[in-house]
Amino acid sequence: MPPQTTHRRARLLLTLGLTTLAGVGLGACFNGLEAEGLPCTSNFQCGTKLDCIDGLCGGSFACAEGGFIEPELVCDGTLDCADGRDEDFTLCYGEGESFTCASGLELPTALTCDGEAHCPDGDDEDASTCGALELNFCEDAEGSAFDYGQGPLSENNAGQMPLAAHFVQLAGDASPDVVFAARDGAYVRVIEYGQGMGQEFDLPGSSESLPYYGNKGVVDLEVVDLDIDGSLDIVAAAWASGEAIELYTYKSSEGETPAMWGEHSVDIPGTPEFVGLELGDLDGDIFPDAALVVDHVSGFAVYVGSGDNGLHDELGTYFDFSSEALTLLTGLNEIHDLALADVDGPEDGGYDDLLISGRSLDDIPRVLLLRRDLGPLSLGWETPVTIDLPAIEGHEIIAGNIGGDPNTDFALLDVAGSLRVFINDSGAFSPGELLETGGELLSGLTLADLNCDSATDLVFNIGTTAQIRALLGDGEGGGQFVSFDSFGIPGGGLDVDEFNPDDDTPDIVHLVASEQDEVFSVEVLVSSDASMP
Numbered sequence: 259m260p261p262q263t264t265h266r267r268a269r270l271l272l273t274l275g276l277t278t279l280a281g282v283g284l285g286a287c288f289n290g291l292e293a294e295g296l297p298c299t300s301n302f303q304c305g306t307k308l309d310c311i312d313g314l315c316g317g318s319f320a321c322a323e324g325g326f327i328e329p330e331l332v333c334d335g336t337l338d339c340a341d342g343r344d345e346d347f348t349l350c351y352g353e354g355e356s357f358t359c360a361s362g363l364e365l366p367t368a369l370t371c372d373g374e375a376h377c378p379d380g381d382d383e384d385a386s387t388c389g390a391l392e393l394n395f396c397e398d399a400e401g402s403a404f405d406y407g408q409g410p411l412s413e414n415n416a417g418q419m420p421l422a423a424h425f426v427q428l429a430g431d432a433s434p435d436v437v438f439a440a441r442d443g444a445y446v447r448v449i450e451y452g453q454g455m456g457q458e459f460d461l462p463g464s465s466e467s468l469p470y471y472g473n474k475g476v477v478d479l480e481v482v483d484l485d486i487d488g489s490l491d492i493v494a495a496a497w498a499s500g501e502a503i504e505l506y507t508y509k510s511s512e513g514e515t516p517a518m519w520g521e522h523s524v525d526i527p528g529t530p531e532f533v534g535l536e537l538g539d540l541d542g543d544i545f546p547d548a549a550l551v552v553d554h555v556s557g558f559a560v561y562v563g564s565g566d567n568g569l570h571d572e573l574g575t576y577f578d579f580s581s582e583a584l585t586l587l588t589g590l591n592e593i594h595d596l597a598l599a600d601v602d603g604p605e606d607g608g609y610d611d612l613l614i615s616g617r618s619l620d621d622i623p624r625v626l627l628l629r630r631d632l633g634p635l636s637l638g639w640e641t642p643v644t645i646d647l648p649a650i651e652g653h654e655i656i657a658g659n660i661g662g663d664p665n666t667d668f669a670l671l672d673v674a675g676s677l678r679v680f681i682n683d684s685g686a687f688s689p690g691e692l693l694e695t696g697g698e699l700l701s702g703l704t705l706a707d708l709n710c711d712s713a714t715d716l717v718f719n720i721g722t723t724a725q726i727r728a729l730l731g732d733g734e735g736g737g738q739f740v741s742f743d744s745f746g747i748p749g750g751g752l753d754v755d756e757f758n759p760d761d762d763t764p765d766i767v768h769l770v771a772s773e774q775d776e777v778f779s780v781e782v783l784v785s786s787d788a789s790m791p
Contacts, residue, residue, distance in 0.1 A: 554584065
């Protein structure tokens with residue numbers, strides 16, 4: 259809400275005080291009754307019958323049409339005077355551009371799309387307001403409005419627990435495809451969009467037909483160029499309680515349907531529970547490696563699989579988990595999410611480090627940072643660094659260049675409705691402002707330059723308002739919120755990339771459910787003023 263104490267009173271005095279009292283007679287017969295409700299700085303200005311109380315003669319605020327209201331009702335975001343004088347824009351805010359709510363209340367444009375409703379009906383936060391701001395520089399160097407519409411919708415059953423959806427060119431012509439899966443689902447499915455038509459096919463697992471992974475369900479889905487040939491490949495993790503974790507790799511080649519490339523059963527004593535999988539550079543060669551986090555009998559632990567293209571030719575697999583021992587993770591009793599990124603830059607060899615968000619043993623929200631250790635004989639992990647989290651639960655974590663400098667920062671998303679960026683300053687992380695997103699059931703936190711201004715934006719789902727919301731980054735951990743309507747209730751991971759070849763504005767793919775059946779389908783949001791591929 260607008261400021262309500264010292265700043266408001268000073269604004270009242272500056273705006274109405276001297277100007278208004280100039281029209282009030284201050285002669286020998288002035289008793290002050292005609293000044294009742296007007297701003298004042300001393301009892302002299304209020305005559306003999308009124309005192310200057312809380313900056314107002316008589317202690318009440320005068321509405322222009324007659325009548326008085328209590329001073330705490332002035333500039334509180336609610337129109338109490340019939341003529342709206344108590345919320346006059348200049349009175350409350352001074353100079354600047356304004357946004358007019360449907361109720362007639364005027365706000366500074368800086369308060370629109372900031373994740374908090376200031377208009378009585380919330381129209382300063384709705385999609386038509388936030389999406390219409392001229393903040394999109396992809397099509398017009400001077401800025402234009404975002405305008406997203408519904409693209410292809412695959413109504414095929416994607417399951418009731420959405421996991422992830424990725425844009426990736428996998429098969430057929432140059433049109434982008436989508437690969438997706440449901441959490442604990444029975445398949446990884448590809449939708450090939452050639453000539454605007456979605457042709458769907460499943461990727462085989464240990465079986466050529468359903469259930470592809472036996473009694474195991476898909477628990478993670480990643481896309482990465484495994485063999486460094488310029489085409490993105492697929493890694494799927496399948497697991498069931500009490501069973502070994504299996505990693506399936508699928509190789510894609512230009513114009514060809516992805517083919518099963520390798521199946522690896524990760525042999526960890528005690529058959530621990532799967533927690534998460536991240537891919538990155540953990541040993542310094544050109545091939546992606548795997549950081550597999552499990553809930554072991556001795557606690558949480560990380561297991562490293564070195565990626566090696568030559569292993570496929572020799573053993574029919576890709577990851578080698580035999581070269582590095584299991585590393586126990588101390589100080590956490592709950593893990594929410596993982597991220598791999600090079601926190602310290604090229605000076606440490608360019609290896610990726612592991613960020614884990616969760617809760618400490620004493621139940622405090624925390625991020626654990628594990629740096630790769632360049633030992634004299636082998637690679638490992640340094641002693642973990644703990645980062646306690648002020649006022650946010652990190653249900654999702656993502657790492658990347660958010661602050662505008664070369665350093666790697668990270669951001670946390672709380673499913674209950676908040677977002678926070680942590681800026682990397684020479685290896686130490688400082689929390690940015692806690693941002694309230696204006697909704698709950700948040701998911702799918704993704705980094706992208708959505709509006710082509712060369713700053714990193716944060717994009718995510720809001721389940722309670724059925725929207726995609728983006729924080730258009732300012733390079734300092736803050737920015738401007740914009741919103742786009744989803745055509746269902748979104749959940750799980752989302753991706754941002756170019757889907758429409760006819761414009762430059764990135765498009766969005768995510769998983770949505772209808773209110774009736776709560777079964778998730780794949781939805782693509784595209785710039786509505788561009789034609790479909």
